[in-house]
Amino acid sequence: MLMTNFLRERKSVREFKNKKIDVDVLSDIKVYLESIENEENNGSVRFSLYEYGEKLYNELKGVGGYSGVMIESPHYITLELMNNQESSIISSAYYMEKVITKLNNLGIDTCWVSIGNVEQDKKLQIFGEIIGEINYILAIGYGKARNPFVNDPISDRIGVEDLVFIDKIGNPPEGDELENRGLDDLFYYVRFAPSAFNKQPWRFLLKKDKVNLLIKYNDKEKPSLMDAGIIMYYFEYLANSIGINSKWELIKDMVVVEEDICYKYIGEFKL
Structure with missing residues (x-):
């Protein structure tokens, strides 16, 4: 598949x-x-x-x-x-x-x-x-068969415009920017990766020749490192499938706070 x-x-x-x-x-x-x-x-x-x-x-x-x-x-x-x-x-x-x-x-x-x-x-x-x-x-x-007459609940997924920042945190992509860079499908599909309690805490900071993975959390939480590992796997797999043959490099001890929201830098992926 x-x-x-x-x-x-x-x-x-x-x-x-x-x-x-x-x-x-x-x-x-x-x-x-x-x-x-x-x-x-x-x-x-x-x-x-x-x-x-x-x-x-x-x-x-x-x-x-x-x-x-x-x-x-x-x-x-x-x-x-x-x-x-x-x-x-x-x-x-x-x-x-x-x-x-x-x-x-x-x-x-x-x-x-x-x-x-x-x-x-x-x-x-x-x-x-x-x-x-x-x-x-x-x-x-092997999972039990689902009742075909019962609709599965559809989890809400954040939009690409909320998932990706351009150059700085909080700055969403404009127009066809992701499409022009050949990254629109990658970011569209990676949104469907699983996360604990469907919190979808991952964010991507896109720069000229690289992507930084951030985990979003508040000061009463801890950043979800398990969710970070999950999204890194799917992002890397999807990127490799479109010819971007890179691997994540981890970033240590870097946290940025924007308007009481914390963003922990997890890794860097070269495009």
């Missing part, structure tokens, strides 16, 4: 069939997870496939998930962070979305599940020896 179609149609599945994934496919997934760890190569992220999801679900039922609502699926993939550095948090989300794309191509549905509120002692009891921190797992399997 084209990435543009995948992004427009991408939905987290909250109800899974009681149908296990074929053992050969699970074996291929394990190999792929190992390849992702090797690609990441900093040793800051580790993935593990839990084939017997029922046990994991029963252990996390009532404590895992959003507001204690645990997603039941036949299998899970854990995301273990080996340290709390910002770069590790960002790359963990980047690579998990890469895993999700691979699973989608295999016809497998997914759902991010937060277990950040689960006590560490409970996690040790469930997962055994943990070197790092597990705050997210991925439920995987």
Whole structure:
């Protein structure tokens, strides 16, 4: 499936069939997870496939998930962070979305599940020896069929004019500026990337030969580094698909405040 179609149609599945994934496919997934760890190569992220999801679900039922609502699926993939550095948090989300794309191509549905509120002692009891921190797992399997007579709610998406700044924060693109630079489709489709609670905190500061990724937040929040990693993956993939073969370079310790709104600089992408 084209990435543009995948992004427009991408939905987290909250109800899974009681149908296990074929053992050969699970074996291929394990190999792929190992390849992702090797690609990441900093040793800051580790993935593990839990084939017997029922046990994991029963252990996390009532404590895992959003507001204690645990997603039941036949299998899970854990995301273990080996340290709390910002770069590790960002790359963990980047690579998990890469895993999700691979699973989608295999016809497998997914759902991010937060277990950040689960006590560490409970996690040790469930997962055994943990070197790092597990705050997210991925439920995987085959989603139940949706009722064709019930319309799925359509999430609002911010417009490109609110997503992209030109040269300085708060300055939107004018007229055909993005189209003339061949970037209109990229920014149109990247809007469909997922974010926690659909907050869509990402903003792009477009300059002559580069794009800076910013995360928008207020002074009572923390910038969502997981959302940063997710949007970086999809932006990079879409940019590469139109011939812009660059990769993100992270920016450290740079925050700008404009009218009580904070913008944390995350990375730079050369055009």
